[in-house]
Amino acid sequence: MIMTLVPAEASSGYVFTCRDAALLRAEVPACWKNVFDACLSVKVASASGTGVSTIEYLLAVLTVCGVHATRIVLDAPKVTIMDGSVARFDSLVKKVGLRRQI
Numbered sequence: 001m002i003m004t005l006v007p008a009e010a011s012s013g014y015v016f017t018c019r020d021a022a023l024l025r026a027e028v029p030a031c032w033k034n035v036f037d038a039c040l041s042v043k044v045a046s047a048s049g050t051g052v053s054t055i056e057y058l059l060a061v062l063t064v065c066g067v068h069a070t071r072i073v074l075d076a077p078k079v080t081i082m083d084g085s086v087a088r089f090d091s092l093v094k095k096v097g098l099r100r101q102i
Helices: 056-064 085-096
Strands: 003-007 014-018 027-029 035-037 043-045 051-053 070-074
Touching: 027 043, 056 085
Parallel strands: 014 070
Antiparallel strands: 003 070, 014 027, 035 043, 043 051
């Protein structure tokens, strides 16, 4: 799985862009109204039916790091997680660095 984090406009929130979906169905905003399952992992889906799962660790790290608006481009329908995912995501975000938005 390849995941790319792209700066987004301030106040746009977290938006997943799924490269494996049709262009008009590719965007999935990560907001409470799009949560359709939270049993073993958090899964969100757009009105068009495109979904992304296992988003909780990545979004937790972004929130703690102060990132509140980003486009998350994925080539798979889920964020891959493994033992230590939070630490790995945190170190990658800090390695790349953050830019303050106005």
